[in-house]
Amino acid sequence: MSSMILESLAICAVTWSLWRLFRNVVVTTHLDNIPGPPPSSWLRGNLPDMFDRQGEAFYRDLIENYAPVVRLQGAFGRKILYIHDPRAMHSVVVKDQYSYEQPDWFIKSNLLTLGPGLLSTLGDHHRKQRRMLNPIFSINHMRHMMPMFYNVGHKLRLAIEHRVRSAPSEIDMLNWMGRTALELIGQAGLGHSFDPLQEDVTPDIYAEAIKAYVPALYDLSVYRWTTPYLSVIGRPAFRRALLEWVPWKRLHKLKGVVDIMHRRATEIYREKKALLDTGDEALTLQVGEGRDLMSILLKANTLAAVEDRLSEEELIGQMVTMTFAAMDTTSNALSQILHLLAQHPDVQTRVRQEILEARHRSDTRDLSYDELCALPFLDAICRETLRVHPPATFIFREAQRDMILPLSEPIRGLDGTLMTEIPVPKGTVVHVGVLGSNMNRRTWGEDAWEWKPERWLAPLPEAVAEAHIPGVYSNLMTFIGGGRACIGFKFSQLEMKVVLSLLVSTFVFEVSDKPIAWNISGIRFPTVGVDGAKPELPLKVSVYRGSV
Template sequence: MSSAIIFYPSSFLPLALVELSLLACFLAISRLVYYRMKQLPLRKIPGPPSTSFLTGNLLQLFDPSALPFYDKLSKTYGGVIKINAMLGDTQLLISDPKACTSILLKEQDTFEESPWFIENGRHAFGPCLFSTTGAHHRRQRKQLNPVFSIKNMRALIPIFQNVTHQLQDSMRTMLDKGAQEIDIVEWLGRLALELVAQGGLGHTFDSLDPTAHEHEFAGAIKEYIPTMSALYVWRELLPLVSYLPPKLLRFVATSLPWPTLHRLIDVLDTMHANAQKIFDKKMAILEKGSEAAESQVGEGKDIISTLLKANMAAPEDEKMTDDEIVAQMNILLLAGTDTTSSALCRVLHLLSQHQDVQDRLRKEIAAGQSRTDGAELDYDGLVGLPYLDAICRETLRLFPPVPVITRTSGYRPIFLTVKADCGSHCRCRSDICIPLLKPITTIGGDSLASLYIPGNTDVFVNILGLNRDTSIWGPDAAEWKPERWLQPLPESVEGARIPGIYANTLTFLGGGRACIGFKFSQLEMKVALSQLIQAFRFSLPKAEVTWRFGGILTPSIAGSSLIRPTMPLKVESIRP
C-alpha cells in the first residue's frame, strides 16, 4: 500500500487556529484561576487597600515618591503585609527576620529570583549571575567567589586611589575661583563607573576631566536602570513571552510602538557590543603573556583578568564559557556603578547635613595618615578607621541603595506544564509554610506563628523595613547615628538573627544570591570618601534635596520633574 499525505482544505486552517487559540486561552485562564484560588488564605493578611484591579498597589510601591509609603506600611502592618498586584494577584511584603531567613537561606531553592527577573537577565545579558539558577548559578559563584578575596581586594587599592585622584584634580579645577555648588551626582556617577571599569574590567571609559565626552558604554550603563524602571509595572508579562525564540521576541519588541522598550533594546545592544570588545582585547593580551597583561589598565589585577586566569586553570566541567564571562562583565558594571554612586551620594548628603560628623571623620583620616608619615592609606589603614566604617555601616543600614527585592515561591509556568527538574523555570517544591519571629493577626482575628505561601506567589523582601525595625534596632532606628556602631549593638539585633552578610543588615542580602561584590563596593566607598573628605568640605545647597525610589534610590531636587538624578552640593577646597 502506498503512503499518502493528507492535505486539509485551506478553509479549515483559520478555524483550527481559532480553536487552538481558544484552547490555549482557556488553559491559561484555568491555571490563573487555580493559582488565585490557592492564594485565598493570603487575603486574610492585613495590608493596604487596592487602588486598581489592574495594578493593585504596584503603582504605589514603585512610585518615585514611594519611600514614605514603605515606612507607613511597616509602622501600620508590621513584618508581613498583603500587597494587591495585577489582575487580582496577591503578593507579600516581608521584613520579619525569621521569615527572611527562610526565604533567603533555608528555603532558597524554593524562593528563587522572580521569573521576570530571571528572564530579564537572560534576554538582556545572557547567562550571568542575574539569570542563572540552581546548579548553574552555584557553579558560577564557585568560580567568582575567590576573585573577590581579601588578597585581590588589597591589590585594587592603588587603582582606586589613582582614579579618585583624577576626580580630585578635576574638582580643584572647577573650584579655582572659590567654593561653588557642584552637581555631585554626575561626578560620583563618573567616579563609580571608572572605579569598577578599572578595578573590575581593567579598562578605562572616562578620564574624569571636566571637558571629556561621555563614553557610549557609560551612557548606556546610566540609562539602563531608569529605562527599566519605566517598564517595571509590566515586568510580569516577560515570563509569558519568554518561550518565544530570541529572534522572534526581538522582532516583536522592535515592532511594537513602544519608544521606552526600543530605548532599552538600544541600551542593551550598546552594552553587549562594548563588553564583547573589551573581552576580545583582554583575551588577546592574556595570550601574549604576563608582560603584556602588566602593560594594560590595572596591570592585570582587575576582577575580570583574575577571573580569566582562574577560568583557564579550572577543570573543563567548571569553566565558564565566553558568553558567561561577557555577561558577568556587563552585570559587574551595572550592579557596581549605580549602587555605589547612590551610597556615596547619600554619605556626602548626610555629611553636609552633619558638619560635626564630617569634621570628626576628617580628623580620623588625617590621624590615620599621620601614622604612615602622610602616605596613602593602604588596605589595613582603611580598615583601621572605625568612624569611617561606622558611617558606612549606618548609612547603608538606614538608606540601602536597593530597598526591596523580589522572590517567587515554587514557580510553575502558567502556559506550560513542566517537570520539577527541568531547570531554571522550576523550583524544588511549590507550596511552603515558613515560621515567623513575631506572630501576626489576620483580618479575622486569628494569630499566625507561621505563614503558608502557595506556589507562584511573589514575595517582596523589605530590606528597608527590616533595617529600620524599631523592635530590632531600638526606638531611634529611624535616626542616622554612626556612633551606634562604636559600641555594642542592642541584644535584640543579635537575637533577630538577620540573615544578611553585612553588618546585621539585609543591605547586601544573604544566602546563595547575596551580593558577591560587597567587599569590592565597601573598598570603593572607603577609598573615595577618605580622599574626598580630606580634600574638600561639603555643605548643603540652596535647593532642597529629596530621594526617589526607582529600583535604586537616587537624589533629585524637591519639586523637580526631571527624571535624571541630580544633587548639587556646595563644595570648598580645603587642601591643595
C-alpha cells in the same frame, strides 16, 4: 478532523490562560487572612505604590502600621507577601533559598538585558558561576587593588580641586561619583579605562548606557511580569524586529541602552582575551596590570575543568552585570553619604579629623588597607548610611513549591486568629523587606528611622543580635544573605572608603539652595525636586584649608 483538534487546542489554551489570570480571585488561601493595604485597582494592585519613586511613605506605612508579614496585591489579583520578620527572611534567603528562587519575570528580563550573568541564572547554573567568581572577591585580592583605587581617587580629587581652587563652586557630585565608580570598576574590575576624569572629556558611551539602564528599566517595571510570556515568542531576530516595530519610546530607549552595553562589553572582552592569549607579559602592560578581576577570572576559567568553564556569552554577561551592579549602587551610596555630610557639618568635621589624624600617623601618603579599615567613625558613617538608605530595596523571590513560612512572632489575621506560621502556595511572590528589616524599631530602637552614625561606636541593642537577621553584612539586609548575597560588597565598601578618605580630607561639602529629593527605584537616586527628571546632586564644594 485537524480543524477540530486545532479548535480544541485553542479552547484549552484560552481556558488555561483565563484560569491563570482569574484563579487569584476565585481561589482563597491563608494569604487572604493576612492584613495589608487595599490595592489601587484589581488590574495593577499595589504595584503603582510599590514602584512609585516617591513611595517611601507607602513603605513606612507597611513597616510601622502592619505586622512584619504584609499581604500586597500584584497585577490581576496576584498575592505578594512583604516580609521583614527575621525568621521568615532566613527561611526565604538562606534555609529554603532554592525553594524561593527569583521570579521568572526578574530572571528573564535580566537575561534579555544583562546577558547570562549572576543576576540572570538559577540553581546549579548560578552556583557554578558563583564558585568561579567567589575567589576573585577575596580580601587578598582587595588588598592588591588598593593602588588602583587610589590612582582613580586622586584623579577625582584633582579634577574637583581644579574647579574649586579659587572659589567655592556648585558641583553635581552624582555625576562625578558615577564617573568615578565606572572608572574604579573599569580599572579594578575589567582592566579597562573608561574615563580620565577630566572636565572636558566626552562621556564614554558605555558609561552613559550603564547610567541610563536602571531608569529605562524602571520606567517599564509594572510591565516586567510579562517578560516570561514575551520571551517565548518566536526567535530572537523576530522579537527584535517586533520591538523595533512597536511604537513605544520607553521600550526603544531600553533596547538602545542594552545594545550599547553589550556591544562595548563584547569589544572589551575580545581585546582582553586576545592579550591573554599572547601571555601574561602583555596583560601586565595594560590598565590593571593583569590584577583586575576580569583578568583573574579569564585565567581561572582557562585552567578550570571543561565542565566548570564559563562560556564566552557567560563571561560577557558577567562583565555587563559586574559593571552595572558596581557602578550605580556604589556611586549613589557615595552621593548619599556626601549629601548627609553636607546636611550634618558636625559629622563631616569629625570624620575629616579622624582621616587627617590617621594620615598624619601613617608612613605613606595614602592610608593602607588596614589603616583605612581601622577608622571607626568612617566605618560607622558607611554602615549607618547603608542601613537607613540601602541603594537597592526591591528584592523579590517566588515560591517554587508549596511552603510553610515560619515566623519569629505570631501575627494576627483579619479573622482575629493568631498565625504562628504561614502556608505559602507555589507561585507566591515574596518581597524581602530590606528597608523593613533595617528600620524596624523593635530591633534597632525607637530612633531606628534617624541617621545616627554614632550608634555603631557603642554596643548595638541586644535585640539586634537576638533577631538573627540573615544579612551577609553587619546585621543588615542591604546586601541580602544566602547564596544570592551581593558577591561584591567588600569591593564596594573599600571603594567607598578610599574615595571618602580623599574627598572629605580635601574638601568641605555644603548643601546648595536647590531642594534634593531621593527617589526609590531599582537603585535610589537623587533629583532636584520631587519632579526632577534628571538624576543629579548639586552640592556647594570648597577646599578645606585647616590642619590637624
